[in-house]
Amino acid sequence: MDSKEALTKIGKLLISxxxxxxxxxxxxxxxxxxxxxxxxxxxxxxxxxxxxxxFAISEGRKxxxxxxxxxxxxxxxxxxxxxxxxxxxxNKKGRFLKQTPLTQRKSAFAVSRAILRKGYKGSKVxxxxxxDLESKIDKEILDLFKTQxxxxxxxxxxx
Numbered sequence: 001m002d003s004k005e006a007l008t009k010i011g012k013l014l015i016s017x018x019x020x021x022x023x024x025x026x027x028x029x030x031x032x033x034x035x036x037x038x039x040x041x042x043x044x045x046x047x048x049x050x051x052x053x054x055f056a057i058s059e060g061r062k063x064x065x066x067x068x069x070x071x072x073x074x075x076x077x078x079x080x081x082x083x084x085x086x087x088x089x090x091n092k093k094g095r096f097l098k099q100t101p102l103t104q105r106k107s108a109f110a111v112s113r114a115i116l117r118k119g120y121k122g123s124k125v126x127x128x129x130x131x132d133l134e135s136k137i138d139k140e141i142l143d144l145f146k147t148q149x150x151x152x153x154x155x156x157x158x159x
Contacts, residue, residue, distance in 0.1 A: 060122030068112030
């Protein structure tokens with residue numbers, strides 16, 4: 001087994017563990033994050049690629065006084081639709097408004113603003129996924145090192 005094969009195996013293990021941990025924690029709505037996982041393997045390097053929301057889920061967000069961006073509001077609206085959340089907006093008389101794209105966007109804006117004002121603690125899913133697989137990763141690297149050392153010993157001739 002060469003280093004690329006070992007790194008590819010480690011990358012597949014890590015991506016599958018990330019996916020399963022995210023689904024177990026309820027971080028699956030539209031599937032955008034799940035489909036964004038990919039990896040790049042070089043000779044001695046492994047890069048796991050994913051949507052930026054993975055880092056936000058894992059690390060959380062600090063409090064901020066900023067207003068939500070249009071992109072954030074539209075992503076929250078998309079998430080709300082995927083989760084089946086219905087906005088319950090009321091008019092001046094206290095009656096519920098009909099569901100329209102505008103009321104959904106207003107609700108998404110309110111959720112986005114609350115996220116920015118209050119912040120949230122991350123789930124540390126990246127760190128936990130790596131820690132769960134650390135012994136398997138160590139074994140793969142050790143096996144790779146062992147095969148490379150054995151290969152070098154077979155190439156040595158005694159003179």
